Amino acid sequence: MRALIFAVEEINANPELLPNVTLGFQVIDSCNNLRPTAQGTLSMLSGGKEIIPNFNCQKEATLAGIIGDTGSTRSILMAHILGLYHYPQISYFATNPKLSDRNLFPSFFRTIPSDVFQMRGLAELIRYFGWTWVGLLANDNDYGQYGLQMVKQEIINGDACVAFSENILTARSNRNAPHLVQVIKESTAKVVVVITTDSDFLIVAEELLRQNVTGNIWVASEAWSTTDLLSSERFQPILLGTIGFAIYRGQMQKFTKYLSDLQPSDHLYDGFMRELWELVFSCKWPSHENVTIDNVTMKTCIENEKLESILTEEDYRVSLNVYTATYAIAWALQSLLNCIAGYGPFHGGDCANISSFRPWHLLQYIKNVNFKTQDGRHIFFDAKGNPPPVYDIVNWHQSIRGTLEPVTIGRYDLNAPSGKILTIENAEVIWINSNTQVPLSKCSPSCSSGFRKVIVPGKPHCCYECARCPQGQISNQADAVECQPCSWDTWPNLQHTRCLPRTTEFLSFEEPLGYSLAIIAILSSLMPLIILGVFVLYKKTPIVRANNYSLSCLLLLSLFLCFLCSLGFIGYPQQEKCLLRQVAFGIVFSLCISCVLAKTITVVIAFKATKPGSRLRKWTGVKVSYCLVLFCVCFQLLVCVIWLIFSPPFHELNIDTKPGVIIVNCNEGSSTAFWCMLGYLGLLATTSFIVAFLARRLPDSFNEAKFITFSMLAFLSVWVSFIPAYLSAQGMYTVAMEIFAILSSSWAVVGCIFVPKCYIILFKPNMNSREHLMGKGRNQK
Structure with missing residues (x-):
């Protein structure tokens, strides 16, 4: 009330604001009750002591506007009545969001922001400090329930979770405090948002003290963030570090001096x-000296008391809103006074008369009021009658006297530039036990780098488990929701915190396995050449001549190439090598097996042709053998050419087979063509084996068929074993398996067909005779 009087006197003393116009005021006490509020409102509208609806008996100055009331419930009642007559009403403390409804309250304004902005700001404050697991306490009245629903929704929208949501039952004398404290004790949430009044939270705080519940951070709404009720030293263990929103406290130095100079003797009729004076200083004026009330003797009031000594932080904050509301009406009147005929806001550009205007005239100007306060703030009302939303952020520190005091540590200003809406001086924030480290409030501990959050079914998303990032993915920050995949050529380290270049794998000559196989292949290739040399030296001997000398030489040369073709599988698989190595393998081995097949058929024909009258004599020449070899090789060559034309092998970087490894290999292009080529070799070998097996009972002198049978049996065994081993091997071992099969099958042919003959030629020369081959040597024994 003193802020209202001070503002009116200041305006009247200002020659630039409302010159030649004097403002007056009338104060009616609503007694914090709806009935006196309704009576007072109707009384003001009637303009006299009697209430006469729809009539105004005001004989003095015009009623310009009404400032009030404090509570939202009473302000709503007033706004319903005043809205019918379009009387401007400006509340300095009613924050209920319903009052922003212009359809219901067309003439309501306020100098305190709506709770919508405060609850949004509280959620933003929680997000700022990284709290994701919070509890909610709220009164069971309109203020608490509207605030509870709004802040809960904003917290959820901010990706945080509500651990519990409880109502403070104001109808109960103990405010249901034991139950509330039990919920707080059992919850893992360390941050609790409290939307209530100081008197209601006082009872809960007393219960917290009684049960010795400490360690919580309290986030206060503006209704108790600057209270004096909870500032005593005994509440320090539970309330030190409380942070919350407070009504903006501007600079009002003149008002502070005004209050310090107030004396009752200067206001005898007030x-x-x-x-x-009697209430705040617990005294009685001399006319009531030594009055005893409730067995307590009251002292006598004197005029040495200073009113400013007992004013709380909240008193100054609310006073600023009253002061601002008074100036809003004054500036609206100033706009009405300055109106120029023809340019006015009414029909035809009309203006209203300052001495006889109607309430809706001034309402039009209040809607558009825009002025700057003494501390530099711009004041205006939006379309819903709300002022520019701005709050102070306060933090409860320990004062020199040991009590708790709210210290302004930041501001929440929705009209500030983006990025500066919420500003906090972090260095000035004090938490529990005077700690400067921001306390944590999470349902689950943070997931370190290399892990990701996994939501637990049936629980809020803030309650999660930490799981290692999947194969091929990393997370390089804490509390990652999803892991990020590495690029195709990189792979996670063991901790899954960063991507490292993948290792490259292929069967190189530098690898022990690679150079071992290469040495074996080179040394093995010498064996057919050595045997060929032996055959050339002993080509006129019976055993060499009896085994088709020219076809044997061709077979030895093909075996030499078989051993060497395995070298094409070692080393970096370039595109040219990929195209040639399987084709070379298929053609060379076709030449080898077709030579074996030709030798087998030649043995059979030679034996059958010795019978009298045989027609096979004309097929015993070398031309038949060469034609057969040429036909078999050409067919394989045709398969390979078709393969190369339609689906050739190609160089491939395989990242799917082995984790963390780039396998550089040759993709066969068409697996069908590859297996057709290999199957054709098997067909030739099988045919050779069957023919040789059927000829196994030929006379011993023609035992070539037995050797071929064993060689083809070994050959087929190697390649049949190769198939599952090839399909199950990975990386360079796939190539190694094929090289091993090439070398083994080649040795099977060399060992079974040529080694016995070389043994006879070199170590048993007596057996290398025509008689022995014809079986005569054995008969003479």
């Missing part, structure tokens, strides 16, 4: 002044 009943409120004397009543206030």
Whole structure:
């Protein structure tokens, strides 16, 4: 009330604001009750002591506007009545969001922001400090329930979770405090948002003290963030570090001096002044000296008391809103006074008369009011009658006297530039036990780098488990929701925190396996050449001549190439090598097996042709053998050419087979063509084996068929074993398996067909005779 009087006197003393116009005021006490509020409102509208609806008996100055009330419930009642007559009403403390509804309250304004902005700001404050697991306490009235629903929704929208949501039952004398404290004790949430009044939270705080519940961070709404009720030293263990929103406290130095100079003797006819003095200083004026109330003797009031000594932080904050509301009406009147005929806001550009305007005239100007306060703030009302939303952020510190005091540590200003809406001086924030480290409030511990959050079914998303990132993915920050895949040529380290270049794998000559196989292949290739040399030296001997000398030489040369073709599988698989190595393998081995097949058929024909009258004599020449070899090789060559034309092998970087490894290999292009080529070799070998097996009972002198049978049996065994081993091997071992099969099958042919003959030629020369081959040597024994 003193802020209202101070503002009116200041405006009247200002020659630039409303010159030649004097403002007056009338104060009606609503007694914090709906009935006196309704009576007072109707009384003001009637303009007299009697209430006469729809009539105004005001004989003095025009009623410009109404400032009030404090509570939202009473302000709503007033706004319903005043809205019918379009009387401007400006509340300095009603924050209920319903009052922003212009359809219901067309003439309501306020100088305190709506709770919508405060609850949004509280959620933003929680997000700022990284709290994701919070509890909610709220009164069971309109203020608490509207605030509870709004802040809960904003917290959820901010990706945080509500651990519990409880109501403070104001109808109960103990405010249901034991139950509330039990919920707080059992919850893992360390941050609790409290939307209530100081008197209601006082009872809960007392219960917290009684049960010795400490360690929580309290986030206060503006209704108790600057209270004096909870500032005593005994509440320090539970309330130190409380942080919350407070009504903006501007600079009002003149008002502070005004209050310090107030004395009841200067206001003898002000009943409120004397009543206030007795209330705040616990005294009685001399006419009531030594009055005893409830067995307590009251002291006598004197005029040495200073009113500013008992004013709380909240008193100054609310006073600023009253002061601002008074100036809003004054500036609206100033706009009405300055109106120029023809340019006015009414029909035809009309203006209203300052001495006889109607309430809706001034309402039009209040909607558009825009002025700057003494501390530099711009004041205006939006389309819903709300002022520019701005709050102070306060933090409860320990004062020199040991009590708790709210210290402004930041601001929440929705009209500030983006990025500066919420500003906090972090260095000035004090938490529990005077700690400067921001406390944590999470349902689950943070997931370190290399892990990701996994939501637990049936629980809020803030309650999660930490799981290692999947294969091929990393997370390089804490509390990652998803892991990020590495690029195709990189792979996670063991901790899954960063991607490292993948290792490259192929069967190189530098690898022990690679150079071992290469040495074996080179040394093995010498064996057919050595045997060929032996055959050339002993080509006129019976055993060499009896085994088709020219076909044997061709077979030895093909075996030499078979051993060497395995070298094409070692080393970096370039595109040219990929195209040639399987084709070379297929053609060379076709030449080898077709030579074996030709030798087998030649043995059979030679034996059958010795019978009298045989027609096979004309097929015993070398031309038949060469034609057969040429035909078999050409067919394989045709398969390979078709393969190369339609689906050739190609160089491939395989990242799917082995984790973390790039396998550089040759993709066969068409697996069908590859297996057709290999199957054709098997067909030739099988045919050779069957023919040789059927000829196994030929006379011993023609035992070539037995050797071929064993060689083809070994050959087929190697390649049949190769198939599952090839399909199950990975990386360079796939190539190694094929090289091993090439070398083994080649040795099977060399060992079974040529080694016995070389043994006879070199170590048993007596057996290398025509008689022995014809079986005569054995008969003479």
